[in-house]
Amino acid sequence: MPANRKKLLLPAAMSEAGWNVARARDDVETVAFEDRAPEAEFRALLADADAVLLWGRPLRAADVDAAHELKAVARIGVGYDAVDVPALTARGIPLLIAGTANSVTVAEHAIFFMLHLAKRGFAQHEIVRSGRWREKMSAPTVDLFGKTVLIIGFGKIGTRVAARLLAMEMTVLVHDPFVPDDVIRARGGIPAPDLNAALAKADFVTIHCPKKPDTIGLINAERLACMKPTAFLVNTARGGIIDEPALYHALTSGGIAGAGLDVFASEPVEPDNRIPHLPNVITAPHMAGVTLESLDRMGVTAVQNVLSVLDGRTASENVVNKEVLG
Secondary structure, X not given: OOOOOEEEEEEOOXXXXXXXXXXXXXXXXXXEEOOOOOHHHHHHHHOOOOEEEEXXXXXXHHHHHHOOOOOEEEEXXXXXXXXXXXXXXXXXXXXXXXXXXXXXXXXHHHHXXXXXXXXXXXXXXXXXXXXXXXXXXXXXXXXXXXXXXXXXXXXXXXXXXXXXXXXXXXXXXXXXXOOXXXXXXXXXXXXXXXXXXXXXXXXXXXXXXXXXXXXXXXXXXXXXXXXXXXXXXXXXXXXOOEOHHHHHHHHHHOOOOEEEEOOOOOOOOXXXXXXXXXXXXXXXXXXXXXXXXXXXXXXXXXXXXXXXXXXXXOOHHHEOOHHHHO
């Protein structure tokens, strides 16, 4: 091993494909850590690490302070609300995300939720399983064909959702104040700058924006009241973007027809959260971006991201805090 080897802290649970990319470098020392390791243990490992990859573990300002040699941080995924980005930026350390590694996977899951809700998957299955065939008309289903979907957030995931739903002959409205109208139109969407007005038109609403101060509680009681009583709401982005008490009221009062939720304000879900127990809701445990294939893609991309920094050829397209690039 060369004397100037770089130390990479890697989650033990990262895919073998990601580990193999790191192990192939003879100038890199790989050190595994457990996501749930005590803070003191994690910070001790960070002390001389050149780079760290994060899966489920947050990275706080105190962690950054403890990492005296840190040069790069990468998320095995695309969300970074559990990372203290300002603390990294203050040190000139780039935070990199997994680019498009799981965007197709999340897009597929959002559409799975939409199809399940429209086709009443649980109810139909239960009718067959319980021998109530004659009651099949008690669980009527609807088409996605000809319906209007509102996509909130038109980045790597939202654009892929749009492409797939356009192929299903849906009308695609797009709300994203950071994407020019001509870009939305070029991809077959219809710009919808007025969110409340767009919610009133949509048969399906699917959320793909990041969680930031201005998107926390974005879908609140007022906006849920704008939606059709026949509409479905899907969130595969981040918990907290939807006001959950307001959503519960909408789901139980006939305000909207149903919801598909991969993310929640508190995870794991609190025992007293009643939303997952509703018959018009389908949930997943924050797994929309996780498949066997995407785990490999995310692991490989995350390792390549930090190596790009250490090699002096930073993958700038994946950097969150671009101001550190100079």
